[in-house]
Amino acid sequence: MDRAVDTANLGASAAGDLSVWALFINASLVVKLVMLGLIGCSIVVWAIIFAKTLTMRRINREASGFEDRFWSGGSLDDLYETDGAKPTNPMTAVFGAAMGEWRRSARIPGVDMVRGGVKERVDRAIGITITREMDRLRRWVIFLATVAPVAPFVGLFGTVWGIMHSFSSIAAEHNTNLSVVAPGISEALFATAIGLLTAIPAYVAYNIISNSLDLFEDRLDGFGAEFAAILSRQSEERA
Template identity: 45%
Template sequence: MADPASSLAAAGAAHILTPLELFQQADIVVKAVMGLLILASAWGWGIIAAKSIQLAILNARAKRLLKSLAHGVPLTDLSETFLKVQPNDPLRVVYQSMIDENKRSAELRHSAAQQESLLDRVYRVGQLASSNTLDRLKGGLQSLATIGAVSPFVGLFGTVWGIMNSFQGIAASNNTSLAVVAPGIAEALFATALGLVAAIPAVVFYNRINGNIGQFGKSLKTFVEVYGVELSRQLSKGETHGRLAA
């Protein structure tokens, strides 16, 4: 004779709802909430993947560049390296902005005061270009922050709505059996789960990407300062038209 407890467990296992079934059986409002959270999660992962790949490439390139400069490679030899990357590459943008300022000041570097003013302008231009570059790199992070902050509450709304419907079903059927209540509650809680699935990666990678952007910002700052040192050295040698302007 079969064990009644085993039979009950087998019957329960046979009626376990899959995530797809939970979605299909949910109320239209809960379905809308679930769909919104799925889209938010997909959007967040798209931003995460794009930013992570982009920053990994940028930080690796910046690390190689600074390593080359530390080994004595002149900045004048970097032009060919920068010509191989896209014009909108952050490192090239910062480099080109300083080169352009140096060229525009070709006739304003005769006296010591003019040279000092040139160094200050080039440094300021480099810092401004770096700041603008970092602002562009942060594009999309606001969306991640929004997903991380709002998704749990959207999921909670779906849960509350689903539980309300479950209680209304209990009242209408006058049946408090767990078999009647459980599916509706499971659908409602699934909305909360989706909210957390969307929010947790968004929060984790928001902080991680921000850290990677900060690391790249430090590399940009170092590069600008190294360029200023090299330009100062060229001016001190009396190369008024300096190879750095080439």
């Protein structure tokens, strides 16, 4: 009789403590591993979000500053020496690649700047540079796309495992009192909650960051096309 009372009191005590720490510390080993894995993924997700947000703000700000200098009417050669020779952002990298290819072609003795395939080489240099820079900017974004759909299922796995563990404990104790059932169920459902808290920011961030990257890629494509046209006109003038 006393033992039954002690068991009931222990269950009631566990049911009364439903803090985050208690839900974690009282969970089974498998559920703890699931929770720790999801928490680790969540930390990486937020690190990516902060890093990409700061990066996008920086490169857009630097691109705007460079475009102001580019369209100010100054010498392209001087701009190449100050910005293009050692680019610090994708926009100046595109400018430097195109300008460098154009200058190398101009130094070739007897080359026809109009018919010598210069435009094709400049366009290819621009395209390769844009692809390389966008690949670098999209690094780790695929992690967000992976975590967003997977995290809820990982959390659900922890929930199912926790519920199975709880029912096993109930069968062993032959006690279906709510005070015995509630803590185990709460711990199991906590895994699903962590999965959702990991997946939702990852899903939202992936869409926002991907859209920002697509817009910036369009911006690079537009600048590259305009600059290629300028170099083409200068080639015709030199010819």
